[in-house]
Amino acid sequence: MTGAGNDFIMFDNRNGKIKNPVELAKWVCDRHFGVGADGIILIEKSEIADFKMVYFNSDGSFGGMCGNGGRCVAKLAFILGISKGKTTFEANGKLYHAEIIDEQKVKLFLPFPQTKKLNLKLKLGKKFFKAHFIDTGAPHLVVFTDENSIKNIEKINVNQLGRKLRYHPKFENGTNVNFVAVIDNETIRMRTYERGVEGETLACGTGSVASAIASVEIKNLNLPLKVKTSSGEILTIFYDRNKSQPEFVSLEGSVKIICEGTLNYET
Structure with missing residues (x-):
């Protein structure tokens, strides 16, 4: 699927x-x-x-x-x-x-995530990166391109830079890394380095949620917020911003069955 x-x-x-x-x-x-x-x-x-x-x-x-x-x-x-x-x-x-x-x-x-650490400064070599950490059931680092003088999100070497941030010593068990660019008040572009996959994936649900929450809280963007993923598909995020501590955040998008079959596997 x-x-x-x-x-x-x-x-x-x-x-x-x-x-x-x-x-x-x-x-x-x-x-x-x-x-x-x-x-x-x-x-x-x-x-x-x-x-x-x-x-x-x-x-x-x-x-x-x-x-x-x-x-x-x-x-x-x-x-x-x-x-x-x-x-x-x-x-x-x-x-x-x-x-x-x-x-x-x-x-x-x-x-709705309980753990949020916004406005972190992470040192990589001689450079500092501004980032925001949110645990949405999986740990996520959100890096806004405009806060780090990155002019074009599409030109980022996500596997290289993402891997370095993923293993940053500040995160004991590692973290996923999301690079985010604001398109307009209701849309962001996101690219994700996923731990466990150890590379860029075409989309990330919990990463989209973390990126959306950071975008609303840091950039004051509107809800529902659309997240444009690397697959080209849109994930839509919503929560009740009027509540100081919302109970839930929703994630909506496409689901498809690709195939069904029998797996020949010998343990």
């Missing part, structure tokens, strides 16, 4: 057949020797929700929460008859809500 350009290999693991998802993710996500994807997502049984989502990055590392993956898994659960048009699922110890909008779009509601 793909969610706005993030692609995932999905497994219904409610029978517990998959015992070693780490090695499975490494193999099946390889774009030359496996199927190829940004990560794998398992649907598992939950005692507190309709189902549990378990996400692993393509390098086998545990991914925590993934926004576009959450929208994909909500659509798959609907197709499998696990849930109705609206669902609640468990992921990384938290509850998430999702709603099927139509055949193409799914909206995911994430808890």
Whole structure:
């Protein structure tokens, strides 16, 4: 499945057949020797929700929460008859809500982030970068191009600069890195270096949420805010700005099934 350009290999693991998802993710996500994807997502049984989502990055590392993956898994659960048009699922110890909008779009509601560290100054060599850290279920660094004298977001070497910021010593467990340029009061352009994938991805749901929140709070942009991803698709972010501490932030965009099949895999 793909969610706005993030692609995932999905497994219904409610029978517990998959015992070693780490090695499975490494193999099946390889774009030359496996199927190829940004990560794998398992649907598992939950005692507190309709189902549990378990996400692993393509390098086998545990991914925590993934926004576009959450929208994909909500659509798959609907197709499998696990849930109705609206669902609640468990992921990384938290509850998430999702709603099927139509055949193409799914909206995911994430808890509004509690951890925000704005206006950080990060030193890389002789240079300082101004950045903003927001944890949206996954850790994200937001770097505005205009705050760092970057004239053209499309010319950034995301894999090179993103990797350096991703491993910055300030972040003990590393972080995802989002480069953001403001297009207008209702639209931003975002490019993301994702940890676990260890490179630029075509989209990032939790990164879009972090980038949108930073854009609203730092740049005073309007909601709902459109995020133009590297896939060319638009993700739409909304939360109630009138509340000092909103309960949820929503992420809406496309979800598509690419193919279905049987995987020949020997553990």
